Amino acid sequence: MADTLDFELPERSRSVVETAAIGTGDDALDAVASWFEGHSNLEARFGEILRQSIDEVLDGQRTGRFDLAAKTVVKTERTYLGTKVEIICQAAFNLQRGRHMDYLIDGHEVDAKFSGKGLVKQSIPREAVGEICLLMHADDTRGTFSAGLLRTTPDVLSPGKGNQDGKREILAAARSRIRWLVHHGRLPENLLLKLPEATRQAIFNPPGVKGRGNSGQQRVNQLFRLVQRRIVRREVVLTVAQQDDGPKRVRDARKSLLPEGILILGHQDRHPHIARELNVPIPQQGQWISVQVVPVERDDPRPSTLLGGNRYSVVRAGESVHAPSPLTSY
C-alpha cells in the first residue's frame, strides 16, 4: 500500500502519510516511529533540520553558494552533509547517543542515514545491517524531502561486494517496507535556487558595478528590489551580502529603497500588522518581505494599510510609483 502511494501521490502533495495505526510487525521499529510521531509539526521539524544542514554546508555567507549541485561544492562537503544532518537531527530532537548506532530512541538503537540521491540506494555499512535506520532524503531543487524508518535486514540489501569495505546498498524494492515519518514533505524554500537565472544575475551583478567591486549592500538592495512579496530568510541575505551583519544590511536597504516606494517588512514593530493588512505573507523572526506600495484613496477596495496618515496598497502592474514622501519611517 505504501509502495503504490509513493508513486500515486502528486509530487508536491506535502502529505504526511498517516500510518500511525499500521504496524510493521517490528515492535522496536513501531516504538521508534511512535516516538517520532509523538512530536507536533513533524514535517516542519524535519524540514528545518534538513534546510539548516544544507545551508550550513553551503556556507553562503562566506562562499556565496546556494546550490548543492554546483561544482564548487566538493565531494568532501557532500559527504559531510550526512554528518551534519545526523548532528542537527540529534540536537533538534534532543536524542541520546546510541551505544553502537547514532541514536538511542525509546531504548532502541537507531542509525541516521542521509542521502541527497534518495531514500533507497543508500549504502549501509556492515555494522548497521539488521539495525533500524532513520533514512532521510532532501531534494532542494524540487523543495521536497522524506524521512522514514527501515530495518536494514539482508533481504532489503544488495549482496555485499567482496573487494569493498562490506557496504551494501538498500534495494529499490525496499521502498515498500519503509515506515514513513514524512513522505514528500515540503522543504523550506531555497529562494535563490528558485529564482530565474536572469534575476539572480541582476542581484549578484548590480548594474553599474563590475565584478568583485560590487558591494554586499548593493546586492542586498537588488534582492529586495527584484524579489518582492516572497519571504526572504536570513540565510538568503547573508549569501547575497557575503557579510556577517545581515540585519544591518536589511536596515540600510530599507532606507535606500524607500524612495522607490518599496517597504521591507520584518517580524518586529508594526511590520507583521502592515503585512497582514497588505495581504502579503507575514515574516517571522529572521525573515523579511519586500513590497512596493502606492498611495490609494480611502475608498479604494483593495487591501491597504495606513502609513504616516496616508493609505497605501500593493502596487499593481502598470501602476506608476511616485516617491512616497510621507513614508519617512514605518
Place this chain on the structure above:
Amino acid sequence: MADTLDFELPERSRSVVETAAIGTGDDALDAVASWFEGHSNLEARFGEILRQSIDEVLDGQRTGRFDLAAKTVVKTERTYLGTKVEIICQAAFNLQRGRHMDYLIDGHEVDAKFSGKGLVKQSIPREAVGEICLLMHADDTRGTFSAGLLRTTPDVLSPGKGNQDGKREILAAARSRIRWLVHHGRLPENLLLKLPEATRQAIFNPPGVKGRGNSGQQRVNQLFRLVQRRIVRREVVLTVAQQDDGPKRVRDARKSLLPEGILILGHQDRHPHIARELNVPIPQQGQWISVQVVPVERDDPRPSTLLGGNRYSVVRAGESVHAPSPLTSY
C-alpha cells in the same frame, strides 16, 4: 637557515619568523608571501581562521564536543576540516578563486592544504604538483599552529603510488624549503581542552544533578564558578550550555553567582574598566571573565575597584568570602 630555526625555536615561542627579506628564488612564491605579509596581525588572522574552523567542525553547541581527537569526531569531519579551513581562509583574506587551484593571489594560483598532523607529510593530488601550496597546520592540544608556502615540485614529494589516485606526500626534508608565514604561532585557546579532567567533570556534571537531566544553566554556572580569571570565549559557553542563547545563560549565571562574590565581566558597560582595575585580562566582544572579589579597606594596597560605593579586590587564597550585599549590580 629556516630548517635549523624550525628545531631551535622553543615550542611556544610564538615568533613570526621574519623572512620578508629572504628570497626563495621563486618570484611567484615570493610575491604571494609578500601579499600575505602586507597584512597586519598575520598571526592573529591565521590563528582566528584555524580556531573558527575547528570550532565549527566540533559544533560544540549541538554536540558538547571540544576535542578534535575524541572518537565522537568521525573521519568525515576530520576530512571536512580541511575544506572548512580553505573556505574560512578565503573569506578572511577576501581571496579570489583560482582557475585551477583554490585561490588566485596577486595573479598566482595557490592551493590551500590543511592538516592536523603537520605541515609536511600532507598528501598532494596530482593536479597540485608543481603549484604553490599554502600549507597550514594546527595543534589544538599544544595551542600552536603554523602556516607557510611551498612549491610542491616533484623533488619535495614522495614517488607516486601506482595503485592510488596519484597522491604524493610532502617529504619531511621539504621542511627546509617552506617559506614560513607564521611559525609556531599561538592558536587562540581551547579552554575546555586545557582544563584538568576533574574540573571538566565538575562543569559537565554539576553536583546534585544526574546525567542528562542537568541543565545548561547549571553547567554554565559551574564553568564561571570553577574557571576564574581566564578569558571564556562565546564558543566555550555554547559548548557547555548546549543551547543557542549563550549571552542569556551568562547573564543568568551573573545573577546566580553574585551571592558568592563572583563577578562575570563582559566587554560592555563598566566591565572592561573593572577588569582593568582588578588587574585581570580584559574581555573583548564575545568574551567573558569571572573573578571572585572581597571587600577591602580604602588603604589596602592591592588592585581594587569601586562597586556600589565599596572597594573590592580579587579574593586571595584562604580569604573568606561573605555574600557581598552591596553588590546588587555592576
